[in-house]
Amino acid sequence: MTIQIFTTGGTIDKAYFDALSEYQFTQTIVPKLLEVGRVTLAHKVETLFQKDSLELTDNDRARIRAAVTASDSRGIVITHGTDTMTETAAALRGIEGKTIVLVGALSPARFAESDAPFNLGMALATAQIAPSGVYITMNGTVFDAFAVTKDRANGRFVSLEPSA
Template sequence: MAAKRLNYCAPGANRNNVMKLHILAVGGTIDKVYFDALSDYKIGPPAAAEILQRINVNFDYDVSQVISKDSLDMTDADREEILAAVQAHPAKHVIITHGTDTMVDTGQVLKQALGKTVVIMGAMQPAIMKLTDADFNLGVAVAAVQALPEGVYLCMSGRIYDVDRVAKNRSESQFQDL
């Protein structure tokens, strides 16, 4: 599936002196929405675009949606498609919004994206929920992608993890160091 791209720029940003960030949405809880009271959650449009517009960030960014799946439904082919999208984009700073169940698996594939800083983040509650962690996790990911050296990282609950040394603890709804 070809990436759907939405382009955004912070109002008044000096384009010559501002970080350029690419956000790649691939589905997951962060983007889930209810369509009506009788429906299950479905993957909606990228929540990151709305969050960054609402908080009026001061950097250039674009948002692309390559895949729109619950991470438990992702395949190896999907992960290769995510890798290809990261490699094809000129940005050196990339945030991927992703479902939490298999973000570590995707991170392992993305280690092939040499020359870039990639931060994978998600949310335990959909961005549309009042008690979501999406805004916080995205904010931490934006800070992390600017400060970290090239490589692939996972960012959740105020922590930054090396993708080679992290696992999801489902019973605690947290990630932990290995």
């Protein structure tokens, strides 16, 4: 199985430039994370764009959906900013025959204490073994992408209570 990884930006790919006192996007760090993690799983990495998820548009989400649909891979990982990850997941609803995993980080992967490498590893594992559907892997948990929210106050993702 070959896992298709699409990068779209988000904190996972941000770099801090002290002179500018802000985060900016440079080249995706995902290939380096895979190399450092000694990942031998067959994979392909394609950058769709590098944006903060708060700047994503409906057209961007349509582009992600088209890329996922066109991919020959059954296992798909999408790196994404955490603020609108669930909105993009909703745009991927109904794609049959694929395990789609959105993943991000709460601190840039270039930081020593980032959650990015662990989250990416979780996403790769989920893409290999989970049934078809859309998932989010954050904080050591695999979430149903349609039953999760970002708890900004506590810096983590949490499952939503099932509706009665």
